[in-house]
Amino acid sequence: MRTGLVALALGLLAPIFLPALPPLWLIAAMPVVALMALPFRTYPLGFFLFGLAWACLSAQFALDDRLSVALDGETRWVEGRVVGLPQQGDGVVRFELADAHSRRTRLPTTLRLAWFGGPPVNSGERWRLAVKLKRPAGLLNPHGFDYSAWLLSRGIGATGTVKDGRLLQAARGAWRDEVRQALAQVDANGRSGALAALVLGDGGGLTREDWQVLQDTGTVHLLVISGQHIGLLAGLVYLLVAGAARYGLWPAGLAWLPWACALAFCAALGYGLLAGFEVPVRRACTMIGLVLLWRLRFKQPDPWWTWLLAFAGVLVFDPLANLRPGFWLSFAAVAILMFTFGGRLGPWRWWQTWTRAQWLVAVGLCPLLLIVGLPVSLSGPLVNLLAVPWISLLVLPSALLGTALLPVPLIGEGLLWIAGGLLDLLFKGLTLVAGRMPAWVPAAVSTWALGIAALGAFLLLLPKGVPLRVLGWPMVLLMVFPPQEHLPPGQAEIWQLDVGQGLAVLVRTRRHTLLYDAGPRFGEADVGERVVLPTLRKLGVRGLDLMLLSHADADHAGGAPAVRNGLPTREVISGDPDALPAELLAGPCDSGRRWEWDGVGFELWRWASAVESNQKSCVLLVEAGGERLLLTGDIDIHAERALLDEALALPIQWLAAPHHGSRSSSSMALLSRLKPHSVLISRGQGNAFGHPHPQVMARYRRSGLAIYDSAEQGAIRLQLGAFELPRTEAGHRRYWRDRPTVGPPGQY
Incomplete structure (x- = not known):
């Protein structure tokens, strides 16, 4: 079964390497061939074709939902509902419009719009807007960010600029936006934007300087919700129930283990919904759910089986997730930790576990960061030694509890004031570090050199004593000092x-x-x-x-x-x-x-x-x-x-x-x-x-x-x-x- 799951995941990933999607008749033929292959030893081929067909079909549906060429550059009156969390700054309101439609004109389901000098726009509102429409496109530069891929992965079929608009209906059911507005009104020592990023996954309140500091220090994952936050909350709930049962505070008529697993998963899922359920959150919720189920049934979960199920599960429900760098970094970081800690013969002391985890993840992710074109934080392994517990043990509990208790006078606001002050202290320290050691933007590395460097990083992740492990260092250095192709004189x-x-x-x-x-x-x-x-x-x-x-x-x-x-x-x-x-x-x-x-x-x-x-x-x-x-x-x-x-x-x-x-x-x-x-x-x-x-x-x-x-x-x-x-x-x-x-x- 595990082989079939691997084949399914590979099929779901395969379209990312294709210059063009197969024709529809070939996509339709893939499941038929897959069904024929399943009863025999070729069953991995069947799983692969199932995955490939589903990924190609999803991608084709997304491409078909793009704005037609005839409407590119045209201005149309569009009606739709605002979704997500609109961003407002520098006199521009940016938001996404879902269920977009226009008279006698077929439009993509979701539009990403910018309104220069526009009024406040809130999630859940219905607007009628005059929009200059544009097909999804981005700047294409060597080793640069692929905006077109990002738009497609989010199901956005067109972008546009709003020329005029009229509010048709007030917001309904936009509880995340209401929470954000409540956080914005709290005195959080000037860090309400960072609190919104931590609680809601909304980075719109962070300034450009904040983002640069987080990038330089390798701490972006701490402010924009990652699986670490979800796992921490689920683990805290599980431990509270287990501790209550151990000390006789849990009701005797209720089995504590099923309740601990159920409450932990509900906490993870609730936080995930609050955070908008992006890819890292989906991965974390899936893995936590599988671990808890395994714990309930077999007591000792198999981490790799759980990781593989989560990997394939995220791609089945969202085949275009692999177009976002966060998908790869999220799963890779977990895989590196499982690999390095799972292969040890003896336990490490707690301080060895904590310090080695940071540099092992840094080394393991470095080749992947080069592949996806992201900068490498040189100070990240050291900074995270302090920043992770600071956020996880001090800021996050007070921020979540303060948000939940906002209806209670003084208590909720007081907790958020404390959380904001702790965040402000953290940012001041990160700013000092970033000023002395900014992120490293390495030069592009050739494919063969990157492959050797990745192999070197793998060797360094192996336990001490493994033969040839020391060769990992010179191999990794190919990322730092890549071979240069010099132009001949006269060219x-x-x-x-x-x-x-x-x-x-x-x-x-x-x-x-x-x-x-x-x-x-x-x-x-x-x-x-x-x-x-x-x-x-x-x-x-x-x-x-x-x-x-x-x-x-x-x-x-x-x-x-x-x-x-x-x-x-x-x-x-x-x-x-x-x-x-x-x-x-x-x-x-x-x-x-x-x-x-x-x-x-x-x-x-x-x-x-x-x-x-x-x-x-x-x-x-x-x-x-x-x-x-x-x-x-x-x-x-x-x-x-x-x-x-x-x-x-x-x-x-x-x-x-x-x-x-x-x-x-x-x-x-x-x-x-x-x-x-x-x-x-x-x-x-x-x-x-x-x-x-x-x-x-x-x-x-x-x-x-x-x-x-x-x-x-x-x-x-x-x-x-x-x-x-x-x-x-x-x-x-x-x-x-x-x-x-x-x-x-x-x-x-």
Whole structure:
């Protein structure tokens, strides 16, 4: 039976590796073949096909529930019910709308909406909203967060921006939102948002600084409800009943063990419902229920059997859960603890158990964190030694009890005041640690090196005395010092990152690095901090020789402060340095400046008669082995005419579309003189500016240019000097990504 369960789990996991889902007729045939295989020794194949068919069918249903292409970018009146816990901050209300419908238009079941400057929105309310709809999409960058997968795993078929709305019905049955509002009104020493995260699993009240501190110290799992919290509450209830029975305080007519198991499971389930029943909570509740059942029946539970049942059970009820990193981290952490403690011949002292558990989990999860693209906390093993008991033994009991006793005057509020004060003390300590030892964002590791490092981590988890265990250390070090592939002299690696409506281009030679523009920032949405900086680090960039900001517009230079603060930068120059923040210490773009790095030539140009910011864009020509790329910023037709009179206007192979392909640029005179064979467009999908303009696109096609568009193909990498076709992130196909692969020249 265990073999069949393993095969079922593998089948449920298999679609995550598929570039596209099988056709429906093949999915329908899988259960038939599975039934034929079950009575024979091939029964594992039957279980595998059952799992694969169910996972593929669930994924297909989720894909079919996405917004139709015809409605992408359209504005429709939509009616639905607000679900979950809406988030409000920085003048934006973000929430999910379920049971969405519109007259004569089929809509996805669930929408994720943003209302800029909107009124308070509460869970359970019914609204009629004017929404500009958008198909699920996210930025595609190397080793970056896959927003499309996250949306699909949550059953969200469209996103949108609310233009107007009217409340139709007040909230009904939104008890979680009511609890959150009650917590927000309590004096919790300024930590009501952290209390909501701990009690309800609602992280919306935590600031960006709070999240960064938690990430740097490896304590996110302590504030956003994890299986540890569920298990602690269930264990506490079980021990209370067992203790009462041991000391004669339990009713003699009631068998204590069934009651202890039932009450412990009810406590776990109740806390899980309060927390929104996310994947870690579902896993914890499933495992706790199985352990209690086993304890009731066999006295000594089999932990691996319980883990496997929980793993397969979560996937059966939610086949798309494996698209979320939390699913893997949650089950992996439990498996590591069971493996390391289950293989010991003798017991450890309590302090050995506690300290070793922390570093064993840290070592075991490190390869997985690299795979899912999350940073690694260097201080986490040490910080958790104190933070875990602080939260589990002091904060959590007072927070839960205070929440339950809120209707009782003074008592509930007093307990929450204590819990908030304890959380505030914890955050102050975590902030000090995070300031000295931030999280480590390792460079991406090749598949073979990651496999060796994972094997090394496995060896380190083995008990002492196992042969070859010591070899685990040098194998694990491959994650810290991965083999580097150096560019040959005379070639340059170019990455046009996918930053939405903006621009960020990385240029690397063998020993030098240049960043041309740093992505946009609009309000609190800093793409430089959230996308550009993490991507550079994962690509192995540890410093910049030059940051070249074409001009001062927010879509080009908005992310520059975050990138400069995060990476050592020798020099910053710009075509409009006076309009940039003084902290950047930007120098001017000296037109005609030339230099060479590792056999790759660079040359700058700026229109001396420029009046407005776009015209002041600093243009960069990069030449490697006779292959040329021209980065043009946001120059317009007038600047293009001036450029054509310069020696810089040479025939090139690659042109970065001026001003994202706007109608005021990319003149026919420029294209005729430069004669590029390909154009790179960086823009946001469905942007409000209409970039690229249809007339410009028609001009590109008439000139026979191959078009590479970040909104369609994600980040684009080319190796200048090798005369090769570029590589796009959309080329790494996954069934949930709504982007086509590269088309022939002149097409998407």
